[in-house]
Amino acid sequence: MILIKSYNIVQYCTTIQFILLFNYWMIDGTIHNADPQLPFEAAFQGECRKSSPCHQLCFDLHDGTFECACHESYQLDLNGYSCLKSNHSTVPFVDADTFRISSTISTTSTSRPIDPIDTINNDDEIKLKNHHHHGTMSNSNNGINNDGNIDINSIGPERNQFYSCNEVECEAGGVCIEEGNDGKDIHDDNERNDEIKRARCRCPLGRGGQFCQKIIEVKYPHFRGTSYSALPTLRNAHRSLRLMIEFKSQSFDGVLLYSGQEPDLGGDFIAIVLNQGFVEFRFDCGMGEGIIRSDMPIILNAWNTLNIYRDGRNAWMQLNQGQQIFGHSKGLFSRITFRLETFLGGSPNISQIVQRVHTNRGFHGCVRTLQINERNYDFSRDTIDGIDIDQCTSDACYHTTCLNGGHCALSDDNQKICICPLGFTGEYCEMQTEFLIPSFNGSSHLQFIGFGDRSTMFTEIIIVIKPNKPDGLFLYNGQKMDRTGDFISLNLVNGFVEFRFDLGSGAAVIRSPSPILLHNWHTIYAARTGREGILKVDYQPYSMGMSLGAFTQLSLPLNLYIGGVPNLRDIHQNVQSPEMFGGCIQKVIINGRQLSLVRDVLSGLNIENCQHICTGNERPCRNSGICEPVKSHYQCHCVNNYIGAHCEQGTGSSTLYPMFYGNSFLKYSDSELIEKISGYKTIIHLNLRAFSSNGLILWLGDVSRQQQSKKHDYLAIGLDQGHLNININLGSGDYHLTFNVTRIDDGQWHELDLVRTAKQIFVRIDHNVAVRGMINGDKSRLDVMNSLYLGGLEDTSIQSSHLYQKGFIGCISNMTLDDNYYVDIVQQSERGINIRTCI
Template structure:
């Protein structure tokens, strides 16, 4: 009689949750069906359950019972290898009420990393009393199948809802029936058939492979095996053997950044995936100013309707002050206790399973609020106290002892799904492995949500697949290759940056230790992005940066005690060329944009020197974890960069780079190759200028110029600022490097600055040079024999007057003399042990680079009667090895260059 009473209670209980037989379920049989015996696809991505011979489908449409002969129990058959844990319930003659029902986690032989496609029909809402205890099945009440499904067939019957005492009583009742049935031969045959059914089910589990979109998440070796003791499994150095209640055995708990059955595989993680057994921790220091008010924003994609998302407290067990965010029955519940009682705030709507959700929870003094997916807010208020004491670290996705805090948080197991953003107030946490590059303090059993993205992308020609968001990956193509798979060969005159691009050069090092001058010509297409960055180390320290932030241009530098932030007066116009000039001397900095008024800023603290050790990046960065957070930018530049000059030295953006990624060709007239006969197109914002080879001239180098066209030995030669002649002659070189050398020539110009004569070394570490030029309208003679510059300036005559002037410069060992138009000789001696000039006679493609910033432009004017020492007038064209933009001087050439 007692067994019959228990059976009656069982049937009434099951009927509360289940609908009629022959019901159809979404999905297909091969994607984790829930049928007890057999599954049949009915089309339109639905299936229904069927039973073996002599069995029939019961009302729930899932389980099977024996035929009317009564040889098989009329109640649901428990699945093979399934163990259901429940809290004991006192059974009475009445059906159990919702208040007395306490559900606990279902344990199966499936690995925890394999989410189960479970669809449970529900018709009743969940009362507060039910989910207060945090013991709901993570797959219960799920309304949608998971996208990351196991191919393994498995069954969850209505017995998931039975209590332990009811299940034990049911098994005793079945055993008594079986003992009676064994006396009859027919019942023995059917008993054998039942064994056959069990064997068939185990065979199905072995034959169907586990498949997941992320192979790194699921080990391939003997995945169905469950280890019962730690001695049976050997964890690597990155794992620790622990008890695993999810599988009723033990497993290796992997440290953050490692995966595998034995934690032997190192994986990169930017978007963490949780499996209900793991968690990430962040230092409690991030919460030190959040005792009165805070705002958390989290973007997550759940695979089940239950699990702990966030947790921190005063004590490890959640006693007294705490706060938590959990999914309970498909809803978000936010709880906190300031010491005067727990506040529970529940979302109005359910979370979207297998879709990205945005959740914002806040607390301001005693009032808490919750916003889910932009919906209406729900509120709650603490009874008396307003402050939360945080002494524990912040946990994401779970907790190290879930059972200890389950009664406080409403949830006794961890979150299952992905998280792509966690923000506390104004700080976005950087989740990344290895942890030293991010904000993660510790982590256990964390997979990657994105490692499957690169499996469908085949990058060619040295390209590498890069995950750029939680659901997208692209090929990072080396410089010279473009296209979705790097399949197209392409070089650029003016580089264009896509937002996932950068150019990498040797760092600035000591070149800008005390003083920095930077000029950049750029055309932005988006309002945010890093244009230039050089830092001291990947963990912080000194840096210098130029970036767009919300449309404003910001120049920042940090000397070790906080950054100077110099911001443009107004936003820059998109898709237009701009020129910015940056200057820094010690702690003082300035920025001049498009010839507008300069803005000035100061670095904080006592330090005044800028120390940089890393490489220089233009247009973005290879890894923004290496960029100082004080730079205020974490995205790359989108647009074109035409020119970068640092301390007078222009960067060869498309030539002398160490590395380049995803560099495209910017739309510019130079791409049409307007210069002919080998001429080089030099972009100048929207315009250009052709640099013509010696023997060619005019605007596009289309004219062929013979020796007669250019001029003879006694003729004046015209220079236009970007012109030069290379006199690579052995005798000339010998005369200039002797202990005594003399240079004499005549010139005219109307420009106040310009280089006339230069001889120096190609090597950047060799300081020797000799130069004659115009600076500030006066003739300047300078040289260096290895230990310091000697500079002699004649300020008697102003030479930028469009008239002919004669210059005579002499170097006698360490002494220099300068005479202009036969006037007074000016003399200067440098303290130096060297008396000879060590130089070569190479060309002058880039004046700024060649002179190391001493001059930025050449002569605009005419030159004649050049003599070296006692030799006759030099035949400049006859001795020229190479040259650019050279022609015969005409009467109106001076006016042409104004």
């Protein structure tokens, strides 16, 4: 028997019984759809009268009941009595404690059965796609994407069934609030009485569901902008503090975290605030506030990593891959007294702290990691109080079939991916491909061209690994095959990282201070200059050592091996590694050049693809975007005309003001365009808005690997310490010109004019005095055949010969070449990566 709870439809209609007539039949307790074409119906016992709950039309039926209907261009809501505009859609509410519809209900858009985990916040609401009822349900506005996945940005108040707190009774101390379309409480706002309202319950910590009737455990909290959670008061943080937080924001503004001395943040305090997309770290040691602002905005609806370090009155902050921004508080005091709890996501009384944090909004989004002074917080155990907190979740591996031996798994951010065997990729491992992140099983290796004569006096290695066992050799390059001669190696010994090198007269052995954790990603830095070596693992202290003897040069003519070697008996005897590496290697950088573990490899054995979201079946980067692994996370590099954290948004021709993020670029190869600024004359006009003090703005010249070590014509425009810099070579040597009249890294729009006629060059910013120069040498032509880059290069540091370490962070608009040739910056580009719209 199907039991359906009865609710009062309106406050004055307490005796009307609400009967839902589902066209389902039951076998063995499972509800099945008898005819998917028949509509959902709702009937009320009694007769039509003035006090009936119907909003528009009412019809008496022959069996002593009546039903509601709607005028043309309206549709009947699934509560049976409300009428909504036809472009609205709602989702039926069925109390999960009363009965559950089995996952055999059919839909018209997909054969994928309904998954209970599709619910994002209220797990007692059942999500149906295109389910029939009186009227029509919009296929594009129901919070479910075409692929059947929940779009967290499209799930809004339309899901709620209640429009007044008179209809809602919250359990377990929950409080009903009435919200507008923006999610703000409008219960006491007379100016917004005409706005469509939705009623819902704000639930205390540990409670969830439509009426706070469910006991929930929150592993990764989701905050609504009206939420907060309280963590224990900080200890041993008065003098110094190191903080790391990973968060995904659905809004550009809000309080992310704060703590301090007084409830109104009078006196000492710290606060992390989102302000118009930028992160601000505010702190006061008692004599005046210090504010540090990120050099780039957050990426909305994507995971961002924020690192903060404070030592006394000095502090620095780094957002994602941006710069470390330094600052200090006022006065001489250097300690902060913490008496409050550490509040995450908002405040129990945000109006009380608004004068300090300069916003009246809480954080809207998810937090998955919080680490303060080496303490990793477990949100399910460490949270002592909170309001309006629910679980941040997403679609999971239900009914997903991976082909060719692949299997489905959940990534760190709860996304389903198919883990494919070597040689296969695609959403379901259906396509053949090469590996992206190699995984080594103890009998594996990859072979590359060795160091050769590039590292005789200096060697620098950066490598990112995730070991699954405590011992193993993961990098080796030698001079001979008879276990003698020079060598360099990195290996694990009982969990410790060892850096060894021998210049011919005795090996240096440098060991990390502490062992590393298995099954975690680690960054290892090893370098040598002559006989002196240095090793640093993650945040551990530096270790230093020196090779024996008097030799200072390293000779390594053999090939480089990553992850292991063909035979341990052929390596130098002083390596002393009894086994090879087991685990994953994500990145290898040798002397500033990153190895492509796919394209640069000469040979390999027993290599599998490491489990990572970038190598799974459901590629997170859409529309041909490139997925770059960043330890256990990833970053999408979007091709031209696509933006977004997953390259999911097409820009068309609307991106008139593109924004660059330091790892972005636009490339132009059109011969007509290149001819406008090459030869004897170069005229460039553009507007720019810089959010960082350093970075490459424009590059004109060849960037092929064959040309990187040769002198060739080029023009580079960039920022150095906030000042505009021009580097140019007409074939007679490099020439450098700095516009030091004013800094332009203030986040404001500035006009740039550059004019070159033969060897004379003229640069002006806005209406300031122009800076002029004379290019050295006897050449007067800028001979460039192709390749104009805007915002950076594909590998800025290498391809610019280390003139710039990263690309431009900011916006560029209104670019004109040769006086009157207007460039449609995005549309005319041949290729682009990581281009977004200027904020």
